[in-house]
Amino acid sequence: MPTRPTRASLPKWPTLNLERQFDGAVCGIDEVGMAPLAGPVVAAAVTLPTDSKPRILRGLTDSKLLSAEERERFHDIIRDIAHVGVGIASVDEIDEVNIYHANMRAMQRAFDALPERPGFALVDGRARPSVDCSVQMVVKGDRRSLSIAAASVIAKVTRDRLMHELADSFPDYGWHTNVGYGTDAHYLGLLRKGPTEHHRRSFAPLNTLFTPMATAWHRFRFVQIDVEIDPAGVELFFLRNDLHAVFDAEGRHVGIIKNQRGGWTFQAIGYDRDGRPQPGAGPCSRYHGVGLESPGREALIRRLSSEA
The missing domain is CATH 3.30.420.10 (Ribonuclease H-like superfamily/Ribonuclease H)
Incomplete structure (x- = not known):
């Protein structure tokens, strides 16, 4: 045997x-x-x-x-x-x-x-x-x-x-490096472009956030912003337990908050004129890397306002 x-x-x-x-x-x-x-x-x-x-x-x-x-x-x-x-x-x-x-x-x-x-x-x-x-x-x-x-x-x-x-x-999802796994770039690509025929619609968050009936993400924009934004107007969009997208009051993407090694941080993201993401840039670039006490919207507003 x-x-x-x-x-x-x-x-x-x-x-x-x-x-x-x-x-x-x-x-x-x-x-x-x-x-x-x-x-x-x-x-x-x-x-x-x-x-x-x-x-x-x-x-x-x-x-x-x-x-x-x-x-x-x-x-x-x-x-x-x-x-x-x-x-x-x-x-x-x-x-x-x-x-x-x-x-x-x-x-x-x-x-x-x-x-x-x-x-x-x-x-x-x-x-x-x-x-x-x-x-x-x-x-x-x-x-x-x-x-x-x-x-x-x-x-x-x-x-x-x-x-x-x-x-x-399909260059917007980072598949050259993440080969389809759920990296930050992949999630943000889903927010920008929505799912493709190569996405697994039965997997979360595709089966909740990106169904034909789910329209919340359609209102977001991923564009170059040349003016200051009001930190009090930011809102969050849940992507993963450790990753939330951050938008201004007009629905324009300005960054993410992410849990790394047990601590939450804000990471700024800007866009060039062609809509390509620029990590660490954009209207919230001066807040890039600041720590947060918790992942909630109020905690983010307090932290960004204190840095203003």
Whole structure:
């Protein structure tokens, strides 16, 4: 009976020890893209040669621990030496069946896309996909199994490339850097432009703030302001528990308040004549970086007024 790894047995680097407990071909399966606000979920299945650990894979580990350059290098190596399958579940599927079931579909498709079917699969995490072989779930598998680590790299690079391509057509959401995750730039892009067909409408805040019936954000403007504003007229718009957008009395965007390391600060944002955001600029630039006692509107007005 193959042994199941424990948290205490987490090695410094992933190995092929788990794979070698089984007779025949063993693939590793991992996914990326469960949490983003936009883009598909992507899974990969990788069957590595297990007779010896390839020296060219030295340093391969969980894709989140690698730089973009390292991931690209390992991606090409893995493609050269291993059997690889990739599966994708679209945004429409995510919204239709939920992210968990869409992820299961992506992993099943990745397994089915392998050029040769293995007899066993090691799958990262606790959720078991329905694949046509024996399966062992491995918590933190991308830190334990070299095959799962390889799958994590293939899935990550594949999805990042897809999001970079989409970013060329949709430049307002910061996808070149955040690849669809909910960064400040992504949230502010949603406020400026609204959601695209590549956004997951079932995810918060898209399912509340940006539905066809929600119109509050339509009144906001993101324009250059050349005059002083009255701090007493500012209003807040909730985006995340740690992020609120700040607008003046005319609905023009002037900044954000954000919780960083347990403290709230105001961060000014201005816009040039073409509507491009300019962090630290705008009519509230002199308040940029001031601390707040709490995230409420009254606390913000008191702080800005005291700095005026």
